[in-house]
Amino acid sequence: MLDAKGVTKNFGGVRALSDVDFRVEKGERLGLIGPNGSGKTTLLSIIAGTIRTDKGRLAYKGRDITRVSPHKRAKLGIGRTFQIPKPLSSMTLLDNVIVPLVFIRGLHNKDGETSDVALELLQQVGLSAKASLRPKQLTQLELREMELARALAGKPELLLLDEVLAGLTSGEADDVVELLRGLNGRGIAIVMVEHIMRAVMGFSQRIVVLDFGVKIAEGDPEEISNDPEVLKAYIGE
Numbered sequence: 001m002l003d004a005k006g007v008t009k010n011f012g013g014v015r016a017l018s019d020v021d022f023r024v025e026k027g028e029r030l031g032l033i034g035p036n037g038s039g040k041t042t043l044l045s046i047i048a049g050t051i052r053t054d055k056g057r058l059a060y061k062g063r064d065i066t067r068v069s070p071h072k073r074a075k076l077g078i079g080r081t082f083q084i085p086k087p088l089s090s091m092t093l094l095d096n097v098i099v100p101l102v103f104i105r106g107l108h109n110k111d112g113e114t115s116d117v118a119l120e121l122l123q124q125v126g127l128s129a130k131a132s133l134r135p136k137q138l139t140q141l142e143l144r145e146m147e148l149a150r151a152l153a154g155k156p157e158l159l160l161l162d163e164v165l166a167g168l169t170s171g172e173a174d175d176v177v178e179l180l181r182g183l184n185g186r187g188i189a190i191v192m193v194e195h196i197m198r199a200v201m202g203f204s205q206r207i208v209v210l211d212f213g214v215k216i217a218e219g220d221p222e223e224i225s226n227d228p229e230v231l232k233a234y235i236g237e
């Protein structure tokens, strides 16, 4: 589904990513882990198109997207959430979901049809009762759920999640993981960037590990948990 080769990104003198190959299979659940500053968010942004790779190429469903705009990539089915939620704070939840329905899905708001679709999306994440509230009235869990509803509005086939479980209690995190399993069951491939090891190891079929912008390991959760390179990256020398 996604095939990125030789992804490289320097921010001034900082090497955020160095020659990373990264692929995602159709319908896959993939974990992307690594210590703070290892390049995970940068890689998601390069796939979503908000950051350009310095070198290398990205293909999505057989099409070269290296120079395709983030907006077009969203229309092609690449959705994402942000490490720090980015709601439109002056708008209701319903309107927060209507915006991507109009601008990414291309729906028109005739006969309240778009509102119905938005409400249905809020329902999928358990937020339909809060549709008329504003983001600042939400709990951390609800903000994360709203982010998911907004990402789903673009009808993604590939969903990039940047620490959706951050700040949640372990019970809340379990509920969100359940929700993600349901989405994956409908055929959406999910890339989960996550520091909560129990969650990412339990969820993922395959794990990719970054350290200082370099891919240091790739394998199933069992292999990764026992990989000396990975342990060294997390624990230090």
Ligand SMILES: Nc1ncnc2c1ncn2[C@@H]1O[C@H](COP(=O)(O)OP(=O)(O)OP(=O)(O)O)[C@@H](O)[C@H]1O
Pocket (backbone or CB within 6 Å): 011, 014, 015, 016, 034, 035, 036, 037, 038, 039, 040, 041, 042, 043, 083
């Ligand atoms: N816009 C930017 N300008 C300059 N440096 C940046 C920028 N974005 C990221 N970096 C640097 O690139 C490196 C990788 O950052 P990135 O945010 O991708 O890491 P991360 O793995 O997502 O970390 P975390 O787990 O803390 O979220 C870090 O050294 C970071 O400081």
Ligand SMILES: [Mg+2]
Pocket (backbone or CB within 6 Å): 040, 041, 042, 083, 162
């Ligand atoms: Mg990050």
